[in-house]
Structure formats: structure tokens, C-alpha cells
Amino acid sequence: QVQLVESGGGVVQPGGSLRLSCAASGFTFSPYAMHWTRQVPGKGLQWVAFISKDGSNKYYVESVKGRFTISRDNSKNMLYLQMNSLRGEDTAVYYCVKDHGSSGIFDSWGQGTLVTVSS
Amino acid sequence: EIVMTQSPATLSVSPGETATLSCRASESVSGNLAWYQHKPGQAPRVLIHGASTRATGIPARFSGTGSGTEFTLTISSLQSEDFAVYYCQQYNNWPPITFGQGTRLDIK
Secondary structure, X not given: OOEEEEEOOEEEOOOOOEEEEEEEEOOOOOOOOXXXXXXXXXXXXXXXXXXXOOOOOEEXXXXXXXXXEEEEEOOOXXXXXXXXXXXXXXXXXXXXXXXXXXXXXXXXXXXXEEEEEOO | OOOEEEEOOEEEEOOOOOEEEEEEEOOOOOOOEEEEEEOOOOOOEEEEEOOOEEOXXXXXXXXXXXXXXXXXXXXXXXXXXXXXXXXXXXXXXXXOOEEOOOEEEEEO
């Protein structure tokens, strides 16, 4: 079955950088768009970024534009999120999410990785 | 940006009874609305997409209705494993994809 396993979370100082990875298995990775979504502790879900199946299209929530970069390696079945200039408000559990095609329906989620931005 | 508003914030219902959760969009999202269930420490899972289509493996006690700006998730014959937080999400006009703030379903 579909497995999405995130890694790379941790504690980082404000202004620092972190790279999240997501290893995908149990399905053919390349035909599907992918997303990153996050949940601030005690708050709701927030979509963060989208990448099309071939990586040619990328979209971001306004608050991370210019700081975060989503990418993928279809040869390795991997999804990435490079996060720069991190802020306290970026503290959250980050989920790797598989799209149901390229529709915006999130049909499979990883367990999440916690990113804490604190001095 | 389309704002999704869920009500109530918290709902207390007894096992075996029916829970009705609401979601309103700030503008029409047609039928492009999904519902997700999220339990603490677990990955969220999709329940409903297309406003009323159950996702694979979702029991028939979960049903979704609505179109345009008003949507409802109904969970009948509540079981212990159904107590969780539920989110609606629009995917009609994006980016950004937007979620409601969630409804927490508690055991009464």
C-alpha cells in the first residue's frame, strides 16, 4: 500500500534552514502530483506547496513564497522541501501528501515530521 | 483566497448517535470539496471527495452532501474510532488550497 515517510525535521534557529525529505513507496510515484501540508501545534491544517508530476509546475502558500522550495526526484521516488529563512510561525508538523492525480484531493498522507523554529 | 468556515468548533455526541458537521465556503467551490479525519499522532485520511463520494475503504456511515457554498458531513451510528478532528477542504480554485479550521468530535 501507499507509504510516505518524512524525515529531516528538527530544531532550528530563526533565520536558519532545513531540508525535509519524503520517501514514497507502494505506488508508481511519477504520475502523481505531490504536496506539503503543515499543522501548527494546536491549530488546523495548512497547505504549503504543490509540485506537478514532472516538477514543471510549483505553487506555494503566500507566507512561504521566496523562502521554501519544493522539488522531487522521480528516479528515487523522493519529494523534498527546502526551507530557508525560517521563522517561529513555521513551527509545525509537516506532512508529505500524495495527490489523487493532480486534482487537489489529498488521498494519502505521511505521518509527519516536526519542525521547531526556536532560539 | 477562498475561506472555509466549519461549525461547530466542538461537537459532543454519544456512541451510536448521529453527528452532523457543517462547512461553508466564502464563495462557490462547486462540488470540489473534501472531508478529512485526523486523529492525534496519526496521518490524516480522506473520507469524502467531490462533496459526496466516499474514498476507498470508507464505511457507508460516513456521508457528504452539498454544493456551492454549503456542505455537510454526516456520521451515523457513531463508533469509538470516529472521535477525531474533521476538516473540510476546497480544491475548486487554487492555489491556495484551503482548509476549514476543523470540528472536534468528542464522546459525550
